[in-house]
Amino acid sequence: MNLTIGPLFESIAVYLWPFVRVAAFVMVMPVIGGSFVPGRVRLMIALVLTLVIAPVLQPAITVNFLSFAGVIIILQELAIGIAMGFAVQLIFDAIALGGQVVAMSMGLGFAVFLDRQRGVNIPVLGQFFLMLGMLIFLSLDGHLALIQLIGESFRILPIAGAGLTQGAVSFLLSWSGQVFVVALKIALPAITALLVVNLSFGVMSRAAPTLNLFAVGFPVAMLLGFVVIFLSMGSLTENVSRSTADALEMLPALLNSR
Template sequence: MLELNPDQLLNLTISFLLPFFRIGAFLMALPLFGSQLVNARARIAYAFLISVIVTPLVTVPAYDPISPAYVVLIAEQLVIGFALGFVITILFQLFALAGQLAAMKAGLGFAMSNDPANGVSVATLGQYYLSMVALAFLGTNGHLVVMEYLVESFNYWPIGQGFDSQHYWQLVLLGGWMFEKALLIVLPLAIAVLVINLSFGVVAKASPQLNIFALGFPIIMLFSLFFFWIMLEDFLDIYLLFFDEIIDWLKTTWGIRLDG
């Protein structure tokens, strides 16, 4: 018969709780899994299941569970988990930002829709791009890759070694990468709309009696929608390119190696 004395049970609980806090914080910050579409109980159960599997592989330092040092250790795991999940969130928000910028360029910024995942109103094109990247993320097994990425974080950031403040600054710089890539997605449409507006300006100068602006607004919208339709052909390739860049950033900046 299996017997556990109180000391063994206490050590097992301590070993389980610290990975559980990191994994739970990661799932809260992770897109899709951390949204309002996923029940909190299901998220906690999923974090519990992953923690049970990961705990035997994690080295947990000896700490008194009722000491202030243990509270600091829990806070450390929460911060690391949120930071890891935020990296993937930046990838998702890249496409949402690109969709909103494209909507403003196309004159569709007034078309707003409710985002059920975050509970806010966003441009419809931004919501559409966000839905597309979510499907691409699941369809290419991105969720399995990020779970491996989470497990590997226990090797590169062991429990109790802290989280260097330099990593926070590197995470801030990743926001600049998000704006850069969003502009690259929108740039072809922005240039095309600019050329159309210049053409309408020339026509308006040549024929002042024509109400070219009333005519040009629906033409620009129709052209933009046609342009979006053309861009859908390369959407998956664009997503995979940016996903690979995120993985390379994790390897070169934070030192996490992934095999997925």
């Protein structure tokens, strides 16, 4: 009896190619891709999504995944999944950056906390902003929209197609500038208020040189910073919602870039 492994490889490839893209996306996407989510859980999510997506895709390509061409396709699928997850993750990096800027202006830069999303230490205020951003993202069903987009990506960029073009890479690099734009929108109210306070204390120090600014200015700046943060919660929610919507609208444009 002659046994051939060709049909076996073809059956594996039907699920392998989609799994590579989906797994790369799940490992990088916001919330689910955080280090606080166990790797096994993320792997199971990727497997379940692959089992749902793979049967409705176009017929699998007849390329041995152990060949050189198969390795190239795997690298292409990895790049597509990572690029999609990274593009959305930039919004949350901007939220954390905005919180860090506010914390530094208030004098809370020394209060750091382990960010379980990235595994690094960031100011507590930045972590607070990031948690609020995640809750807003989940309340807007952003995670469901991302799952829908990863399924739609197989129609826009089929497996073994052109992959990420130079135009897509350039588009992604230009989109990375949104980190500073969103961070500025989030931190601008607190920075403006604290700048006025610092200028006021500068004038007071010239009028009364014996005034201990460290004993007076630090509590006032911190208290005013918390008041401004409380008053600007509405704008924070609006900025996060708008930025999330922009990121979801950007992904199809990224995949269609030529």
